[in-house]
Amino acid sequence: MFVNPLQNNPSSEGRNPATPLQAWVRITSGNSRWVRGGSRPIGGRFNRRSSLKTKRPYATVLSCIESTTPPELLCDAELGDLSVIRSAGGVLTPIISDSIALVSTAPLILILGHQRCAIVEAAYHSLSTGETPPKNLRSIIQSLTPAYERAVKSGGAEPAETMMRHQVALTVRTLEVDPRLSPFVQSGALAVVGGYFSLDTGKIASLADPSASYL
Numbered sequence: 001m002f003v004n005p006l007q008n009n010p011s012s013e014g015r016n017p018a019t020p021l022q023a024w025v026r027i028t029s030g031n032s033r034w035v036r037g038g039s040r041p042i043g044g045r046f047n048r049r050s051s052l053k054t055k056r057p058y059a060t061v062l063s064c065i066e067s068t069t070p071p072e073l074l075c076d077a078e079l080g081d082l083s084v085i086r087s088a089g090g091v092l093t094p095i096i097s098d099s100i101a102l103v104s105t106a107p108l109i110l111i112l113g114h115q116r117c118a119i120v121e122a123a124y125h126s127l128s129t130g131e132t133p134p135k136n137l138r139s140i141i142q143s144l145t146p147a148y149e150r151a152v153k154s155g156g157a158e159p160a161e162t163m164m165r166h167q168v169a170l171t172v173r174t175l176e177v178d179p180r181l182s183p184f185v186q187s188g189a190l191a192v193v194g195g196y197f198s199l200d201t202g203k204i205a206s207l208a209d210p211s212a213s214y215l
């Protein structure tokens with residue numbers, strides 16, 4: 001019998017006992033510390049090996065690969081707090097989906113889009129002008145095309161930002177109905193949440209919160 005190397009057994013002991021809301025509060029409170037400049041020194045956060053045996057991640061984060069968006073730093077997280085998966089523009093591919101399903105023992109999956117995403121902007125430019133993109137962007141742009149089509153329908157003054165938000169929302173929906181995750185979403189043990197990281201303010205906000213200011 002195959003044994004999951006990450007001991008992913010979400011039906012019982014593998015799942016972090018915290019609720020999705022508690023996990024979200026930890027994300028936002030850590031981010032608030034980081035925004036205020038009150039983060040702990042990096043050496044202090046990432047060298048606490050003594051606590052690793054009991055550590056379980058409280059959230060899984062899918063974010064963009066851009067160097068300005070490292071979730072561990074943005075959330076002032078310690079070693080073992082977050083399972084982080086990154087892809088260009090935060091696109092969801094079969095390998096990324098499998099990785100999320102494999103690693104997700106935490107009660108929260110955060111899909112973290114960000115302001116001025118250069119990859120989404122490049123994809124928007126290519127799709128809106130018809131210009132042939134560089135070879136290494138083609139599969140990424142293909143993955144972002146449904147978000148582009150929704151952004152075109154939505155209109156607005158910031159189409160690439162709109163496209164990024166659609167990409168986050170589409171990814172949330174796709175994961176919510178993933179058969180490996182949906183039973184836990186339906187029971188309330190797991191939440192898949194769209195988030196937005198502002199480069200201007202440093203803040204992470206929920207894209208589900210209509211009162212949040214994203215632009």
Ligand SMILES: [Zn+2]
Pocket residue numbers: 064065066088089090114116117118119120
């Ligand atoms: Zn990006």
